[in-house]
């Protein structure tokens with residue numbers, strides 16, 4: 001039976017006590033699902049059954065410091081004796097006083113507002129409520145107002161005492177199970193967070209196999225990449241050349257829900273302006289001379305996946321506007337086509353240019369900048385994370401050996417020292433090229449040594465009169481031989497430039513004199 005149905009048969013509580021007639025009242029209380037519902041139901045039952053002018057049930061908040069109200073404004077400090085609740089709770093017994101007296105003696109504004117509408121001739125009773133299950137915790141207070149006779153009757157009303165006891169017992173039980181529910185919900189939430197944290201940590205470890213580096217900056221970057229991959233937000237990668245923007249773009253795709261979809265990439269700086277639009281948007285048959293077939297653009301091809309626009313700073317302004325429209329609406333129109341198409345893609349854009357400066361120079365649209373940078377990521381230059389150089393160099397040596405089918409070798413401490421001390425304006429790409437070159441210069445099976453590393457450009461005496469080396473032949477079919485030939489030719493040039501002075505040639509190439517002599521013997525290079 002619901003509360004409404006019970007209301008119609010609500011028996012009068014009264015001196016007859018809790019006979020069977022009181023059962024629907026008890027049932028109504030028992031059916032309440034929360035302490036707040038219980039307070040409301042209890043107040044209503046009391047008001048209706050006992051003909052009280054006003055009943056309100058206040059509750060002690062979790063901290064035990066405040067008395068809260070389910071409907072009224074504000075909360076009352078349990079230690080503020082300007083209202084009668086503090087007195088009743090402190091005494092641990094009901095407090096009865098006239099409404100008029102309460103108005104003059106107790107000047108708490110919230111309490112005064114509570115009783116403002118009551119006639120001055122009524123009596124007010126505040127009854128502290130505590131859990132009756134052995135725990136001495138305070139639950140709240142029952143406030144009621146009625147004429148003198150009704151208030152006096154309450155003292156001897158066994159039915160009312162039973163009602164109050166039941167109210168307190170149910171309230172304590174509901175409060176405890178509500179607390180348990182809240183605690184287990186909080187536990188579930190923190191477990192979920194923990195699992196989520198563990199899951200992210202696992203992903204970050206997998207990502208560390210592709211995006212190497214143990215520095216704090218790289219760890220931060222990897223966790224940002226995982227976060228970005230979880231969303232569909234447009235990502236803007238900013239960082240100097242060679243810092244790994246392309247790697248990060250691919251990782252975002254690979255770790256995202258779109259991983260099974262296509263990853264389409266284009267370098268906006270590498271494509272002539274006239275072609276870039278049709279590369280991106282595609283074209284209809286006959287859209288321009290030479291367009292004898294309709295062709296889908298990268299935006300269409302990236303549907304369901306990721307579109308990576310590298311060097312976005314070089315995108316022409318007119319195209320920027322069209323790209324913004326695609327991002328805003330998810331719709332685009334191929335060149336010469338009459339219909340619009342939809343593309344569901346995530347955009348990752350990258351640039352090494354300071355886009356804010358380009359906005360100031362009116363070469364980049366501010367609205368596109370903000371749309372692209374929903375999830376901005378900035379990649380640290382290698383010079384700011386030198387502790388990663390050893391890890392990266394080792395990995396690049398291992399890569400070289402695998403690619404070349406050589407036995408795995410290491411790096412000597414001297415070479416590592418040199419690598420850590422150099423400047424890398426080309427960042428990781430420069431380090432990788434340097435290691436590849438040094439590996440090629442080292443005898444198979446030997447650890448990469450400092451002698452194999454070329455001198456830094458700034459330390460090398462500028463061989464201005466040196467003729468450029470021949471471009472590598474496309475007909476190379478033996479890389480090792482080609483590298484030996486290249487190396488021999490480079491040494492011959494240097495020796496010529498320094499009139500056969502091996503000390504100067506060795507210094508200019510950043511190798512010890514003995515190494516150069518050894519190489520000359522090995523490569524059969526004669527002094528000029």
Ligand SMILES: Nc1ncnc2c1ncn2[C@@H]1O[C@H](COP(=O)(O)OP(=O)(O)OP(=O)(O)O)[C@@H](O)[C@H]1O
Nearest residue numbers: 210211212240241242243244245246247352428429
């Ligand atoms: N953290 C890294 N771990 C392993 N390899 C890396 C890392 N960062 C960059 N690389 C490697 O360095 C080279 C350059 O990286 P990438 O092309 O991603 O740089 P970029 O910032 O996109 O350069 P650009 O701006 O010139 O296009 C690549 O061979 C890439 O694999």
